[in-house]
Amino acid sequence: MEKNARDRLLSMLARKSFMYSDAPVFRLASGKTSSYYVNCKKTAYDAEGVNLIGSVVFEAVSKHSPAGVGGLTLGADPIAVAVAGESYRRGSPIRAFVIRKQAKGHGTKSPVEGDLKAGERVVILEDVITTGESALAAINGAREFGLEVVAVVALVDRQEGGRERLEAERLPVEAVFTKDELLERYRKMMN
Numbered sequence: 001m002e003k004n005a006r007d008r009l010l011s012m013l014a015r016k017s018f019m020y021s022d023a024p025v026f027r028l029a030s031g032k033t034s035s036y037y038v039n040c041k042k043t044a045y046d047a048e049g050v051n052l053i054g055s056v057v058f059e060a061v062s063k064h065s066p067a068g069v070g071g072l073t074l075g076a077d078p079i080a081v082a083v084a085g086e087s088y089r090r091g092s093p094i095r096a097f098v099i100r101k102q103a104k105g106h107g108t109k110s111p112v113e114g115d116l117k118a119g120e121r122v123v124i125l126e127d128v129i130t131t132g133e134s135a136l137a138a139i140n141g142a143r144e145f146g147l148e149v150v151a152v153v154a155l156v157d158r159q160e161g162g163r164e165r166l167e168a169e170r171l172p173v174e175a176v177f178t179k180d181e182l183l184e185r186y187r188k189m190m191n
Contacts, residue, residue: 009043009052010177013156014185016042016049030131038182040127040155044078053079053155054086057125060153060174062092067120068147070097070112071138075127079155083125097122099141111141118146126154129175132162139169156182 026037043049080096087094097114157175
């Protein structure tokens with residue numbers, strides 16, 4: 001990984017994906033309102049952003065030696081594909097997969113899409129951890145499919161208890177960035 005890839009990714013997330021208001025105007029998936037919102041997709045679907053994410057997140061997941069990386073669609077999709085691409089470029093291929101929110105009603109009716117088999121080791125990816133609900137759904141979906149979940153890696157931890165909830169599953173949980181880091185970079189950029 002380039003020395004400054006993490007720093008460049010933090011700046012890009014602060015510039016493109018982090019929104020802040022003095023009043024709590026952003027409604028979250030949990031139903032709560034917040035003074036800030038993080039939409040990682042604005043960075044993850046950017047040409048530079050997808051490459052930075054691939055590089056930085058690959059570093060976090062590779063130490064777990066997974067066969068695959070993925071999570072609940074839609075937040076984990078671009079991250080998983082970015083990591084898969086980076087892993088191939090580095091000569092250590094890791095396959096991407098997605099977990100559907102509902103199994104499709106035709107074909108194989110599989111809740112998991114990707115080239116993985118039961119028993120393989122996977123890392124669950126998440127764009128933003130708030131309550132941990134999405135990552136828990138992904139963990140459960142992967143386990144029901146027969147995958148061995150070995151860790152959870154997120155781009156951003158909002159530091160609202162989700163990480164601790166996931167750690168209760170006896171899994172290592174790593175966030176590339178915290179809300180505090182994003183807020184600090186955002187404020188520096190705004191001054």
